[in-house]
Amino acid sequence: MKLAVKTNNLSKLYNGNDCVSNVDLKIPEGSIYGFLGPNGAGKSTTMKMLLGLVKPSGGSVEVLGHTMNDKNRLAILRETGSLIESPSYYSHLTGRENLEIVCLLKGVPEKEIDNVLHIVRMEKQQNKKAGHYSLGMKQRLGLAAALLGRPRLLLLDEPTNGLDPAGIQEMRELICSLPEKYGMTVMVSSHLLSEIDQMATHTGIIDRGELIFQDSLAHLHEHSRKQIRLRTMDNQAACRYLTEQEISCRLDQDSILFKDMPDDRLSTLMAGVAASGAGLLRIEEQQQNLEDIFLDLTGRKVSL
Known part of the structure; x- marks a missing residue:
């Protein structure tokens, strides 16, 4: 180069x-x-x-x-x-x-x-x-x-x-x-x-x-961590089920956040959440933006 x-x-x-x-x-x-x-x-x-x-x-x-x-x-x-x-x-x-x-x-x-x-x-x-x-x-x-x-x-x-x-x-x-x-x-x-x-x-x-x-820039985006945002009829019940499946998750306002995973594993997990009675409403894949990546790299927020 x-x-x-x-x-x-x-x-x-x-x-x-x-x-x-x-x-x-x-x-x-x-x-x-x-x-x-x-x-x-x-x-x-x-x-x-x-x-x-x-x-x-x-x-x-x-x-x-x-x-x-x-x-x-x-x-x-x-x-x-x-x-x-x-x-x-x-x-x-x-x-x-x-x-x-x-x-x-x-x-x-x-x-x-x-x-x-x-x-x-x-x-x-x-x-x-x-x-x-x-x-x-x-x-x-x-x-x-x-x-x-x-x-x-x-x-x-x-x-x-x-x-x-x-x-x-x-x-x-x-x-x-x-x-x-x-x-x-x-x-x-x-x-x-x-x-x-x-x-x-x-x-x-x-x-x-x-x-x-x-x-x-492509390699910079590789620092981005993907996560799944899940919204259900009963987030507390869904969290309990995910924890039982050894999935680390946390409540974030009206949603549940946990790390991304292969599609087959996610599909099985969501079927279990639905069967548990929590009631699936929305599943989204989220990726860190550059602001989040910068915060990870520097330990502080950038001036915007």
């Missing part, structure tokens, strides 16, 4: 405290890598170190096959795009004029502006002053600037922050299209578990500066 980003023991100390501690990122080329963690977990600091905006206290950064150092940093950055924290812009200039300045700084032909405006769907707003843009339009302008030069790697720090539901949906669809349409690798950070679940192919979870999980 070819990696677009690889770090080795990447660390950052602030005032003697570990903000990022020995992080080993592995971001596959062509992936959407969801960088997940609560506010203050070290996501932004890590991404800034990948861009050379913050100097690591220890460890190394390899981007697009090259170990970053002072000599090759600018060459590497020409192949990357980023939107870290809030987008930067000149409020008295139009969206297009802002992009023209970015082209000048990046050494990119201005003819690319039309293309990125089309990608972020803001052709009709390009001649409006950036200071008059909504938050969602400012985010799009920042993304358009990041896309200039057709970067191979795109780093987006909380790109859906402050957007309304429609804006979040549009941003999500746009990010999901980038690897297939333009061959980009995208690293996107978020504290919203549902966002990562709908965008990412791979994920890393950082908590208190430590990378506590890293793998494909």
Whole structure:
């Protein structure tokens, strides 16, 4: 598996405290890598170190096959795009004029502006002053600037922050299209578990500066524990029967919860519950969501 980003023991100390501690990122080329963690977990600091905006206290950064150092940093950055924290812009200039300045700084032909405006769907707003843009339009302008030069790697720090539901949906669809349409690798950070679940192919979870999980999103879901939720006419009687069958169960409001099991075993058990006189009303299979998985991995709830 070819990696677009690889770090080795990447660390950052602030005032003697570990903000990022020995992080080993592995971001596959062509992936959407969801960088997940609560506010203050070290996501932004890590991404800034990948861009050379913050100097690591220890460890190394390899981007697009090259170990970053002072000599090759600018060459590497020409192949990357980023939107870290809030987008930067000149409020008295139009969206297009802002992009023209970015082209000048990046050494990119201005003819690319039309293309990125089309990608972020803001052709009709390009001649409006950036200071008059909504938050969602400012985010799009920042993304358009990041896309200039057709970067191979795109780093987006909380790109859906402050957007309304429609804006979040549009941003999500746009990010999901980038690897297939333009061959980009995208690293996107978020504290919203549902966002990562709908965008990412791979994920890393950082908590208190430590990378506590890293793998494909499918493997993350394998941490999910399935359970059966059962509702009967007499839950107390059903619980007694299940306990007699050596099934560990618990009452949860108007239902009974117990671990999932093979279909044949469950079928026999439910027939027994019905025969016991408890009266079956509903049987559901439930799976842990990402919030529950995060709680299992970290021992605490994530900020939502």
